[in-house]
Amino acid sequence: MNDQAESLRKRMMASKLYKRNKAEEVLPAPVAVEKMKDILKEQQEKQKGSVEQVEAKENVVTLEVLREPTEEKEEPKAEGLVKIYAVVSGKGGVGKTNVSVNLSIAMAEKGRKVLLMDADIGMTNADIIMGIHYEHDLFDYLEGRVELSEIIYDGPKGIKVISGGAGLLEMNLLDETAQKTLIGDLIKLGGFEVMVIDNGAGISRETLSFITFAHEVILVTTPEPTAITDAYRVLKTISHYKLKSTVKLIVNKVSSKEHALEAFEKLESTCKAFLSLELENCGYIFDDARVEKAIMKQEPVILSYPNALSSGNIHDITGIILDETVFISNISTIKQLGNRFMKIFGT
Structure with missing residues (x-):
């Protein structure tokens, strides 16, 4: 009985983690699987992928960061350019x-x-x-x-x-x-x-x-x-x-x-x-x-x-x-x- 209760508790926690991540859009929705260990494994892989995506974005050579902060991003105009x-x-x-x-x-x-x-x-x-x-x-x-x-x-x-x-x-x-x-x-x-x-x-x-x-x-x-x-x-x-x-x-x-x-x-x-x-x-x-x-x-x-x-x-x-x-x-x-x-x- 204790083993069954512990198993149920882990399943409920995994389900809450999935719902929370989906609501916050931190991770894409995982494929539904029956076994809890597969769910947890998939969540870990998704989290790792998310970190890699963030790191990749930080490494992109983009000049957006060189713009002065403004309320609206405007395209450069010919006036005043070199x-x-x-x-x-x-x-x-x-x-x-x-x-x-x-x-x-x-x-x-x-x-x-x-x-x-x-x-x-x-x-x-x-x-x-x-x-x-x-x-x-x-x-x-x-x-x-x-x-x-x-x-x-x-x-x-x-x-x-x-x-x-x-x-x-x-x-x-x-x-x-x-x-x-x-x-x-x-x-x-x-x-x-x-x-x-x-x-x-x-x-x-x-x-x-x-x-x-x-x-x-x-x-x-x-x-x-x-x-x-x-x-x-x-x-x-x-x-x-x-x-x-x-x-x-x-x-x-x-x-x-x-x-x-x-x-x-x-x-x-x-x-x-x-x-x-x-x-x-x-x-x-x-x-x-x-x-x-x-x-x-x-x-x-x-x-x-x-x-x-x-x-x-x-x-x-x-x-x-x-x-x-x-x-x-x-x-x-x-x-x-x-x-x-x-x-x-x-x-």
């Missing part, structure tokens, strides 16, 4: 940083408020081209040693410049948490119309991050076969992860207009045949000896030699880029941006 360009290349030596610097200055000369971020982590050299000395960089800010304003330096023609840091060991500091912090602060950063991000050569985790939240991607290549091949690899990666539907191309160091068009058509035809990606021709820059002379003087070529062919090319390219679509991001919501991080990094 138009972000990620400048990338398939390999080093194609003149990507030089293009980024001169493009930023040319935009400023057209009346835009420009922020240039040298994000070639560990190998930053935009400062050399502009003759700027950095005391603090991006990682000083991410580690809390300085305020955001302390890593923003004055550049030529009123542009503002941020260095990503020259230490190779600092590359490991740009983890998920740092990426979320950086993205949130850049999105909320005021006083700029345009942000140009000079990324490292090739495709790294950091470069993919910057491509993800940029409005536009500008790919710099030269007509050399190796550069074209590496540029295609970048395009293939962007297409694979569906980061962008369109990429802008600048062909640098060309000997003629025909040479530049040939390089563009090679990449364009390959994109049409194999990738879900449209390639836009933004122009070309002549192989100009005065570019190297300007670098030796630690001056941007459009300032050091404003009448050079290459300077004229840069101004033409700037006009094409700035006359492009007005300002709204391909990434329609901040939550969608977080989802793209999930797709790439699986975290």
